[in-house]
Amino acid sequence: MGVPPDPASGLTALLPEGAVLTDPDVLAAHSRDHASTCPAGVPACLVRARTTEQVSAVLRYAHEHRIPVVPQGARTGLSGGANAVDGAILLSLERMTAILGIDEENQIATVEPGVVNADFSRAVAGKGLFYPPDPASWEMSTLGGNVATNAGGLCCVKYGVTADWIRGLEVVLADGRVLRTGRPTAKGVAGYDLTRLFVGSEGTLGVVTKIVTALRPAAGAPQTAIAFFGDIGSACATVTDVMTGRLRPSMLELIDPIGLAEVSRERDYGFPPGTDTVLIAQSDSSAENTAVLGGFTAAAERNGGQALVADGPEEGKLFLAARRSVGLVLEKRGAMLSDDVCVPRTRLRELVAGVGELSRKFDVRIACTGHAGDGNMHPAIVFDAADPDETRRANEAFEAVMALGLDLGGTITGEHGVGALKANWLERELGPVGLDVHRSVKTTFDPRSILNPGKVLTRF
Amino acid sequence: MGVPPDPASGLTALLPEGAVLTDPDVLAAHSRDHASTCPAGVPACLVRARTTEQVSAVLRYAHEHRIPVVPQGARTGLSGGANAVDGAILLSLERMTAILGIDEENQIATVEPGVVNADFSRAVAGKGLFYPPDPASWEMSTLGGNVATNAGGLCCVKYGVTADWIRGLEVVLADGRVLRTGRPTAKGVAGYDLTRLFVGSEGTLGVVTKIVTALRPAAGAPQTAIAFFGDIGSACATVTDVMTGRLRPSMLELIDPIGLAEVSRERDYGFPPGTDTVLIAQSDSSAENTAVLGGFTAAAERNGGQALVADGPEEGKLFLAARRSVGLVLEKRGAMLSDDVCVPRTRLRELVAGVGELSRKFDVRIACTGHAGDGNMHPAIVFDAADPDETRRANEAFEAVMALGLDLGGTITGEHGVGALKANWLERELGPVGLDVHRSVKTTFDPRSILNPGKVLTRF
Numbered sequence: 001m002g003v004p005p006d007p008a009s010g011l012t013a014l015l016p017e018g019a020v021l022t023d024p025d026v027l028a029a030h031s032r033d034h035a036s037t038c039p040a041g042v043p044a045c046l047v048r049a050r051t052t053e054q055v056s057a058v059l060r061y062a063h064e065h066r067i068p069v070v071p072q073g074a075r076t077g078l079s080g081g082a083n084a085v086d087g088a089i090l091l092s093l094e095r096m097t098a099i100l101g102i103d104e105e106n107q108i109a110t111v112e113p114g115v116v117n118a119d120f121s122r123a124v125a126g127k128g129l130f131y132p133p134d135p136a137s138w139e140m141s142t143l144g145g146n147v148a149t150n151a152g153g154l155c156c157v158k159y160g161v162t163a164d165w166i167r168g169l170e171v172v173l174a175d176g177r178v179l180r181t182g183r184p185t186a187k188g189v190a191g192y193d194l195t196r197l198f199v200g201s202e203g204t205l206g207v208v209t210k211i212v213t214a215l216r217p218a219a220g221a222p223q224t225a226i227a228f229f230g231d232i233g234s235a236c237a238t239v240t241d242v243m244t245g246r247l248r249p250s251m252l253e254l255i256d257p258i259g260l261a262e263v264s265r266e267r268d269y270g271f272p273p274g275t276d277t278v279l280i281a282q283s284d285s286s287a288e289n290t291a292v293l294g295g296f297t298a299a300a301e302r303n304g305g306q307a308l309v310a311d312g313p314e315e316g317k318l319f320l321a322a323r324r325s326v327g328l329v330l331e332k333r334g335a336m337l338s339d340d341v342c343v344p345r346t347r348l349r350e351l352v353a354g355v356g357e358l359s360r361k362f363d364v365r366i367a368c369t370g371h372a373g374d375g376n377m378h379p380a381i382v383f384d385a386a387d388p389d390e391t392r393r394a395n396e397a398f399e400a401v402m403a404l405g406l407d408l409g410g411t412i413t414g415e416h417g418v419g420a421l422k423a424n425w426l427e428r429e430l431g432p433v434g435l436d437v438h439r440s441v442k443t444t445f446d447p448r449s450i451l452n453p454g455k456v457l458t459r460f
Numbered sequence: 461m462g463v464p465p466d467p468a469s470g471l472t473a474l475l476p477e478g479a480v481l482t483d484p485d486v487l488a489a490h491s492r493d494h495a496s497t498c499p500a501g502v503p504a505c506l507v508r509a510r511t512t513e514q515v516s517a518v519l520r521y522a523h524e525h526r527i528p529v530v531p532q533g534a535r536t537g538l539s540g541g542a543n544a545v546d547g548a549i550l551l552s553l554e555r556m557t558a559i560l561g562i563d564e565e566n567q568i569a570t571v572e573p574g575v576v577n578a579d580f581s582r583a584v585a586g587k588g589l590f591y592p593p594d595p596a597s598w599e600m601s602t603l604g605g606n607v608a609t610n611a612g613g614l615c616c617v618k619y620g621v622t623a624d625w626i627r628g629l630e631v632v633l634a635d636g637r638v639l640r641t642g643r644p645t646a647k648g649v650a651g652y653d654l655t656r657l658f659v660g661s662e663g664t665l666g667v668v669t670k671i672v673t674a675l676r677p678a679a680g681a682p683q684t685a686i687a688f689f690g691d692i693g694s695a696c697a698t699v700t701d702v703m704t705g706r707l708r709p710s711m712l713e714l715i716d717p718i719g720l721a722e723v724s725r726e727r728d729y730g731f732p733p734g735t736d737t738v739l740i741a742q743s744d745s746s747a748e749n750t751a752v753l754g755g756f757t758a759a760a761e762r763n764g765g766q767a768l769v770a771d772g773p774e775e776g777k778l779f780l781a782a783r784r785s786v787g788l789v790l791e792k793r794g795a796m797l798s799d800d801v802c803v804p805r806t807r808l809r810e811l812v813a814g815v816g817e818l819s820r821k822f823d824v825r826i827a828c829t830g831h832a833g834d835g836n837m838h839p840a841i842v843f844d845a846a847d848p849d850e851t852r853r854a855n856e857a858f859e860a861v862m863a864l865g866l867d868l869g870g871t872i873t874g875e876h877g878v879g880a881l882k883a884n885w886l887e888r889e890l891g892p893v894g895l896d897v898h899r900s901v902k903t904t905f906d907p908r909s910i911l912n913p914g915k916v917l918t919r920f
Contacts, residue, residue, distance in 0.1 A: 105700055106804045150649045161647060164624075179893045185802045186834040187621060188871040189610045189660045190878055190889050191898055191916065196656035200649045217706040240565055246677040287747065342645045344566045374646040411648040418650055429650050433639045437905075438651055444904045445897075456651065 038080030060176030073145030079419025113144020150200030152415030170210035224316030227300035252373030341405030342414030498540030520636030533605030539879025573604020610660030612875030630670035684776030687760035712833030801865030802874030
């Protein structure tokens with residue numbers, strides 16, 4: 001059984017008018033996510049699904065005809081997980097945007113996968129509730145995409161990742177059957193935890209069509225503090241001191257010397273002379289802010305830094321502006337490979353120092369900012385894509401950063417996902433037995449290998 | 461290929477002296493857990509494993525010869541999950557009791573599965589750390605058993621269940637291969653979440669031989685409050701008010717009218733006249749205790765109850781004694797079927813009222829105490845096992861309680877597990893697609909159906 005010449009016609013007959021698109025410009029615009037250096041194929045068509053039944057119809061058809069399907073949300077991913085493969089049906093969930101219910105008393109909500117994180121966060125905030133997961137893309141990325149990649153963010157250090165806030169899912173399986181996982185209750189151990197299996201599986205095991213999230217009461221307005229260090233080791237020691245304390249900041253971010261030099265070239269943030277590394281902390285609990293930020297500034301000073309607490313929300317935003325601008329500033333400098341290693345917190349110093357060495361070894365700029373409280377850093381390799389030798393060195397440095405993360409007892413991806421970008425590296429992290437088990441699970445859920453092929457696993 | 465006549469001899473040749481036991485008294489003593497009414501088979505032998513390699517040798521042998529293997533910890537489970545099946549190898553992990561490491565700075569620990577929860581909790585407490593999961597069996601049950609059943613407890617209402625504290629596992633697969641899942645880092649999305657798939661799988665997918673747990677800084681000494689109500693509806697309304705507030709108690713337990721009558725027959729707790737239902741709350745954060753317990757007593761009074769905060773740890777223990785004694789008192793009355801339904805918190809009132817109706821309908825006593833803050837109740841059906849008609853009615857009531865839980869949008873098991881006791885009921889909760897997927901997962905991990913057969917799934 002070969003691939004039929006035109007899945008678009010087959011699907012057009014099954015779906016409402018306008019749901020199947022083949023315009024080459026539209027397809028090109030939907031063929032890749034934000035992983036700019038990751039290859040993408042040429043898809044056969046784009047389907048904009050509006051209902052579970054339509055998703056089911058697409059998968060039944062694709063399963064029958066063995067056509068690859070690439071599920072997509074807002075394509076803000078950073079690992080090529082939503083990138084097209086040749087001949088694929090791009091299955092967009094972006095039009096499934098209903099917030100189906102917010103249950104204030106049980107503190108749960110049911111949403112469709114195309115709901116944008118920020119829209120949802122604002123809707124629950126309007127009811128005095130809080131959905132914590134806050135990936136940097138939250139103004140654009142969809143909850144379905146957040147679930148597919150198990151997205152993290154700034155507030156993970158206090159509130160955990162997306163998976164920690166998902167109670168249950170509706171998932172269309174590869175053959176079009178509709179599975180419901182989990183339950184709306186606070187606890188439950190009836191059967192295997194399929195919810196967690198789908199969260200973070202990057203569209204390779206099924207397509208999520210409904211999401212039941214947990215919520216919590218609204219947090220307080222965040223208060224911010226900043227600390228300046230003359231060396232990165234003192235900053236890392238401060239991170240350990242803060243994180244082993246009883247009170248948890250709602251954010252704990254680090255800017256390394258290279259990142260700091262880059263942002264300081266754009267704007268004078270007024271950092272004290274001799275500042276080499278910066279930590280920024282927030283607390284969002286009015287009862288604890290004084291204790292949390294007091295603990296942070298005391299730890300910074302004990303480790304030789306200078307620290308101050310913002311005297312209001314405006315100054316707090318300014319402290320955070322430097323951290324937020326690193327990515328934008330680097331993007332101006334050239335092409336960028338964004339890495340995402342996560343190490344045990346106590347190895348943070350070795351990670352940042354090691355990245356600095358790799359920067360020198362491969363002669364490319366690597367800024368190493370990130371979620372220091374979780375040991376999850378985003379070494380960003382900036383290079384001139386027009387220079388083949390520099391591009392080669394950048395790619396080698398990108399791989400060397402992952403090797404360093406693994407050597408330090410960490411992982412190749414803390415929150416961005418494996419996608420197409422790191423599928424070759426997953427084998428190294430999992431080892432042969434782990435990889436075999438992954439392949440078995442993939443084959444169990446997707447026996448014809450139609451779901452997002454080439455992502456997460458290269459072969460199965 | 462038939463079952464060889466004597467797995468004990470085969471295994472004796474592979475394992476150290478004394479590891480394989482066949483004494484009928486020893487086997488009988490190891491043939492069942494605490495689910496007293498659940499049937500158990502006659503095993504072929506008991507293996508006391510001390511190393512991963514020994515577990516691997518047992519499973520390789522069992523896989524080759526297609527012999528059922530029943531993994532066991534301390535056999536304190538309540539669903540027959542550790543009960544023998546005919547001809548099985550009972551594979552005890554109780555002798556794997558090493559705490560392999562407590563990493564204070566990264567707040568993680570690595571332990572063997574036979575470590576008793578209380579021993580581990582005390583070991584980490586000695587370092588100023590805290591492992592929250594606290595099933596009622598914590599003085600006896602092992603961490604391996606806690607992982608196998610995804611054990612809950614009193615403090616879930618604030619700290620979550622066992623799964624929330626497991627970072628990674630070493631698991632021996634059905635064919636003897638050794639798999640490592642997860643990672644020691646705070647975050648990580650490389651590959652599928654196999655850790656969560658094994659947690660709560662009750663020994664049907666693999667045998668856990670090492671556990672990496674997360675830890676947190678020690679909590680404060682708990683402070684306790686109690687509230688007395690003239691009707692259960694007011695108590696349930698108080699639960700909703702407390703749980704939708706910003707501050708979370710570390711415990712929120714309910715004693716229903718039948719349970720209250722039973723414990724009051726044994727001892728006068730001095731509850732005010734007209735008390736029908738009792739709530740007991742704790743808080744374990746010195747910074748928040750006043751606010752949490754103040755919120756609790758205010759909510760109770762707003763809903764027509766009377767409330768008081770214990771004036772010290774001794775009075776706090778007394779408040780809790782009534783709750784803790786319910787089970788012991790009921791066990792004196794006769795045989796007991798302990799149920800474990802969990803419903804959305806707002807359905808708690810209907811659950812408790814419905815259980816009262818079932819008690820009348822089936823003419824059996826059913827006390828309905830439990831973890832009200834999570835909507836997870838333990839209706840306990842007391843009956844005379846020597847009376848066949850009462851036994852029949854008790855069993856019917858047991859099933860009717862699960863049906864009620866499902867009708868209220870809940871689950872048949874909040875924390876005890878499916879085991880052998882509820883395997884027939886799992887199908888009803890999962891539905892046909894969910895059941896099919898469960899069977900596929902089971903077959904993927906255990907193609908010869910040797911791992912704890914008849915538990916969780918009846919057929920696969």
